Amino acid sequence: MTSAKTNGTVLIVEDFKDTADIICRLLKKKNYRPLVAYSLSEAREKLGEPLDVAVLDINLPDGNGLDFLQELKALNRELPVIMLTAYTELDNAIKSLRQGADDFITKPFENDYLIHSIARALEKKHLTDRLRQSEKFRLLGELAAGVAHDFNNLLSSISAHLYLLKREIKEGGCQGAQHIKTMEMAIDDGAAIVSRLNSMGKKSADDRQFIDFNNLVEDTILMTRPKWDHEQRRKGRKINLESQLAPPKTVYINPSDVREVLTNLIFNAIDAMPKGGTITIKTENMDDAVKCMVSDTGIGMTPEVKERIFDPFFTTKGQGTGIGLSVSYAIVANHGGTLTVESVPGEGSTFTITLPLNTGDALKNFQ
Numbered sequence: 001m002t003s004a005k006t007n008g009t010v011l012i013v014e015d016f017k018d019t020a021d022i023i024c025r026l027l028k029k030k031n032y033r034p035l036v037a038y039s040l041s042e043a044r045e046k047l048g049e050p051l052d053v054a055v056l057d058i059n060l061p062d063g064n065g066l067d068f069l070q071e072l073k074a075l076n077r078e079l080p081v082i083m084l085t086a087y088t089e090l091d092n093a094i095k096s097l098r099q100g101a102d103d104f105i106t107k108p109f110e111n112d113y114l115i116h117s118i119a120r121a122l123e124k125k126h127l128t129d130r131l132r133q134s135e136k137f138r139l140l141g142e143l144a145a146g147v148a149h150d151f152n153n154l155l156s157s158i159s160a161h162l163y164l165l166k167r168e169i170k171e172g173g174c175q176g177a178q179h180i181k182t183m184e185m186a187i188d189d190g191a192a193i194v195s196r197l198n199s200m201g202k203k204s205a206d207d208r209q210f211i212d213f214n215n216l217v218e219d220t221i222l223m224t225r226p227k228w229d230h231e232q233r234r235k236g237r238k239i240n241l242e243s244q245l246a247p248p249k250t251v252y253i254n255p256s257d258v259r260e261v262l263t264n265l266i267f268n269a270i271d272a273m274p275k276g277g278t279i280t281i282k283t284e285n286m287d288d289a290v291k292c293m294v295s296d297t298g299i300g301m302t303p304e305v306k307e308r309i310f311d312p313f314f315t316t317k318g319q320g321t322g323i324g325l326s327v328s329y330a331i332v333a334n335h336g337g338t339l340t341v342e343s344v345p346g347e348g349s350t351f352t353i354t355l356p357l358n359t360g361d362a363l364k365n366f367q
Helices: 017-029 040-045 065-075 087-098 111-171 176-198 213-234 255-271 303-308 324-334 359-366
Strands: 009-013 033-037 053-057 081-086 103-107 209-212 239-244 250-253 277-285 289-296 338-344 348-356
Touching (some): 017 111, 103 111, 176 213, 213 250, 213 277, 255 289, 324 348
Parallel strands (some): 009 053, 239 277
Antiparallel strands (some): 209 250, 289 348, 338 348
16 A cells, blocks of 8 residues: 555666656655666565556666566556656657556656656556446445345245245145245245355355256246236236246256246246236257246337346336346356347247256266
């Protein structure tokens, strides 16, 4: 970090001592902290220091400043570098700009211009840092919205099945075990979301397993039934859900993640059919992949909406976060698959998930 008592630390790499001394005096007057190196070997010894700007001569006794410029950028791409050059070396100065230098100053230089160039480079660096911090907060907001969306879906499912369980117990029904199984599955999915957060940034496929894809589809239909069946009937509209499943196919996936994707697609299909309609879930086996299509007979979408449908926070609903489809897209991509959509305004939409089997890689990971 830059010292709070200075405007920044500036590394000066200049073999001519009088020039280096002049730059040092100028920097100290403007409350900068100068570090001087009279050769590339000395400069390399100072790279452990926290630097804010580097002022680098092109011609040095033990090497070329252009080569050292590349070293600096490899170590810290964001470090501003200002090149010092003679009028006869303008070709090298231009080359330095192409290699990432922020500015070049010809000798003999004007004192005010040198200070101005350093201040401008620092301001650019600070702006980049602020933008990066802003991007971190944006990503954190997306993450929080995604987690809230996922847990809202799970809690909605648990709440609905709990309501049906209590009603059936009261009426002497016998479907309690089925509702309990579904709630347990939702709780497991919630635990998987927490696990995914805890392992964020770690590349791991430990949570993937071999499963029958048709079983996963059927479990998701059961989990979401209160939403597409019971809730809709209470609202006075009817939604049918039909499944057309190909012969069983074993895939190597994270079941809670893919179930989350299917849940999002089913809930979106419900929202797209305000007057009721039909949701069709169809699977298709390919040589090296499995396809799953989720179709609705709803309002469809325009080409403009279709173009942005997977963007974070984009929504055409009066409520909701607009995060579900972007999360789903990321989950499928993380499995090496694709999530696409076809839609016709007034006729409905079809979302297609394609998941590669990756049998060879899966077996290696499994073993």
